[in-house]
Amino acid sequence: MTVLALDDVSHTFGGRVALDHLTLAVRPGRVTALVGLNGAGKTTALRALAGRLRPTRGVVRLLGHDPATLPADVATRFGHVVDTPLVYPELTVTENLRCAARLHGRSRRDAEAEASAAVGRTGLDPWRHARAGTLSMGNRQRLGIACATLHRPAALILDEPTSALDPQGVVLVRELVRGLADDGAAVLVSSHHLDEVARIADEIVVLHGGHDVGRLQPGGTDLEQRFFAMVLGADTAAAGAGATGTRTGDRA
Amino acid sequence: MTPAAALRAALAVEALKLRRSVVARLATALLVVLVPLASVGMVALARSPQAGGPTAAKLADYATGDLATVHLVVCAQVLSVAALAAGGFFVASSFGRELESGTAGALSGLAVPRGTIALAKCLVALAWIAGCVVLTVAVTVAASAAVTPGGLTAGTWGGAATALVAGLLGGGLALPFAWVATVTRSQLGTVGALVGVVALTQIVVLLGGGSWFPYAAPSLWTGMGGADAASDVGPPHLLLAAAVGPLAVGAVVHAWRRLTDV
Numbered sequence: 283m284t285v286l287a288l289d290d291v292s293h294t295f296g297g298r299v300a301l302d303h304l305t306l307a308v309r310p311g312r313v314t315a316l317v318g319l320n321g322a323g324k325t326t327a328l329r330a331l332a333g334r335l336r337p338t339r340g341v342v343r344l345l346g347h348d349p350a351t352l353p354a355d356v357a358t359r360f361g362h363v364v365d366t367p368l369v370y371p372e373l374t375v376t377e378n379l380r381c382a383a384r385l386h387g388r389s390r391r392d393a394e395a396e397a398s399a400a401v402g403r404t405g406l407d408p409w410r411h412a413r414a415g416t417l418s419m420g421n422r423q424r425l426g427i428a429c430a431t432l433h434r435p436a437a438l439i440l441d442e443p444t445s446a447l448d449p450q451g452v453v454l455v456r457e458l459v460r461g462l463a464d465d466g467a468a469v470l471v472s473s474h475h476l477d478e479v480a481r482i483a484d485e486i487v488v489l490h491g492g493h494d495v496g497r498l499q500p501g502g503t504d505l506e507q508r509f510f511a512m513v514l515g516a517d518t519a520a521a522g523a524g525a526t527g528t529r530t531g532d533r534a
Numbered sequence: 535m536t537p538a539a540a541l542r543a544a545l546a547v548e549a550l551k552l553r554r555s556v557v558a559r560l561a562t563a564l565l566v567v568l569v570p571l572a573s574v575g576m577v578a579l580a581r582s583p584q585a586g587g588p589t590a591a592k593l594a595d596y597a598t599g600d601l602a603t604v605h606l607v608v609c610a611q612v613l614s615v616a617a618l619a620a621g622g623f624f625v626a627s628s629f630g631r632e633l634e635s636g637t638a639g640a641l642s643g644l645a646v647p648r649g650t651i652a653l654a655k656c657l658v659a660l661a662w663i664a665g666c667v668v669l670t671v672a673v674t675v676a677a678s679a680a681v682t683p684g685g686l687t688a689g690t691w692g693g694a695a696t697a698l699v700a701g702l703l704g705g706g707l708a709l710p711f712a713w714v715a716t717v718t719r720s721q722l723g724t725v726g727a728l729v730g731v732v733a734l735t736q737i738v739v740l741l742g743g744g745s746w747f748p749y750a751a752p753s754l755w756t757g758m759g760g761a762d763a764a765s766d767v768g769p770p771h772l773l774l775a776a777a778v779g780p781l782a783v784g785a786v787v788h789a790w791r792r793l794t795d796v
Contacts, residue, residue, distance in 0.1 A: 334639040354535040366636030372554040384543040387535040387645030
C-alpha cells in the first residue's frame with residue numbers, strides 16, 4: 283500500500299513551473315529522500331502532500347485520502363515539518379509539545395505524558411521551561427521535529443530536517459526517522475545534504491525543474507558525482523528536446 | 535476524535551496562546567485602566583469650574599445630570615469604540631501572525647482541522663473581549679462609587695447595562711477583521727483596514743446614515759452623536775450590529791477550511 287502519493291501532479295506559481303507531471307510513491311517502512319537543487323520543486327511537492335497547497339493538476343493522496351480534507355482519525359497518523367514548524371515562540375518547550383499533542387488528537391493526560399517523553403527523546407530537557415523564542419535555531423528545529431513526531435505517525439514528511447542541527451542533533455533525527463520507518467512508517471525527507479541522505483534513505487529521488495529525473499542508490503562514495511551527472515543529463519536532454527522542437531517548428 | 539473533542543483541544547491551545555499574547559495583555563490593561571479613568575476624568579473635567587473654551591463646549595453633555603450615571607454614559611461611549619479597537623488588534627495578531635509566520639501551514643493535516651482552530655480563535659477572542667468589557671464596566675462602577683458622594687442610583691445600573699451592551703457589540707464588530715487578516719495575510723494590513731473602517735464610520739455618521747451602519751450604531755445608541763441621533767437607534771439597528779460577529783465567524787471558518795498555499 284502506498285502511504286504518500288503524488289500522481290501526475292503539476293503546479294505553477296504565476297507563470298513559473300514548480301512541479302511538472304510529478305509522480306511519486308512512498309510505501310510503509312521506507313524512507314524516501316527527495317534531493318535537488320534550489321527551486322527543483324522539493325518543498326512544493328512536500329507542501330502538496332501535507333495539504334498546505336492545492337496543486338494545479340494531478341492527484342495527491344495521504345494515507346489514501348485527499349490531504350486537504352483529511353479525516354480526523356487519519357490525521358492522527360500523520361506528521362510533518364515543511365518550512366515553518368508548529369512552534370510558537372511565546373510558549374515554552376513543554377507547552378509547545380503539549381499543544382502539538384492536543385492538536386494531534388491526544389487527550390489532556392496523554393498529551394502531558396507524550397510531551398514529557400518527547401522532551402527527553404529529543405535532548406531538550408535543559409530547555410524544558412524555556413520559551414521557544416529564546417532557543418537556538420538548532421534547538422528550535424529539534425522542537426519542531428519533536429512536535430511533528432511525538433505521536434509516532436505512520437506517515438511523516440520532513441523538509442530539510444537537519445539543516446540547522448549540530449552533529450548530535452543530526453544523529454538524533456537520523457535515529458528517530460529510522461526508528462519510525464522500522465516501526466512501519468512511510469517517511470519522505472527532502473535534503474541538500476547528500477551524505478546525510480545516503481545514511482538515512484532507502485531510496486533517493488532526484489528532482490530537477492519540477493521533474494523526477496531519476497533514482498540514486500544510497501551508499502557509495504560517489505553520490506554527489508552521480509547526482510550532478512543526473513542533473514546535467516536532465517538539462518542536456520531538455521536542451522536537446524528544445525532544439526528538436528525548434529527544428530520541427532522551423533520545418534513546419 | 536469527535537468534533538467536540540477537537541474544539542476542546544483547539545480552545546485549550548488558543549486560550550494558552552491568549553494568556554501569552556502581548557497584544558492581549560496590553561489591550562486588557564489599557565481597557566481596564568484607561569476607560570474607567572477617562573469616564574471619571576472627563577466628567578470631572580466637564581464639571582470643573584476651571585473648564586472653559588472648546589473643551590467645556592465639547593464636554594457640555596457631561597456637565598449636568600446624576601454624576602454616577604454620567605460616568606457610565608461616558609464609559610459606554612468610550613467602550614463602544616475601544617472594544618472594537620482592542621478586539622481588532624487582537625484578531626489581527628491572532629489570525630494574521632499565523633499566516634505571516636507560516637504556522638497556518640503547520641496547522642494543516644492535524645486531527646484538529648483548521649476550520650475548528652479558526653472557530654476556537656474566534657470564541658477565545660470573543661470570551662476575552664467580553665471579559666474585558668465586564669471588568670472595565672465593573673471598575674468604572676467601583677471608581678464612580680468612590681467619587682460619588684450620594685452613592686450609586688438606579689440610573690447608574692442602567693448606564694452600566696448600556697456600557698456592557700455597547701462594549702460587547704463593539705467586540706463582536708471586531709471579528710470581521712479576523713477574516714481581513716486571513717485574506718490579506720498581514721497583521722499590519724488588518725490594522726490598516728480597522729483604521730479605515732473607523733474613518734469610514736465617521737463619514738457615514740456625518741452624512742447622517744449612521745443608525746443602519748453596524749459600526750456606527752452602538753456608539754450612536756450610547757449618545758455619542760447626541761440625544762437625537764441616539765433616539766434614532768432602536769433594536770433593529772443594534773440587532774444588525776450584533777449579527778455581524780456571527781456572520782464573520784462563519785466567513786472566517788470557511789476561509790480557514792479552504793486555505794491553500796500556506
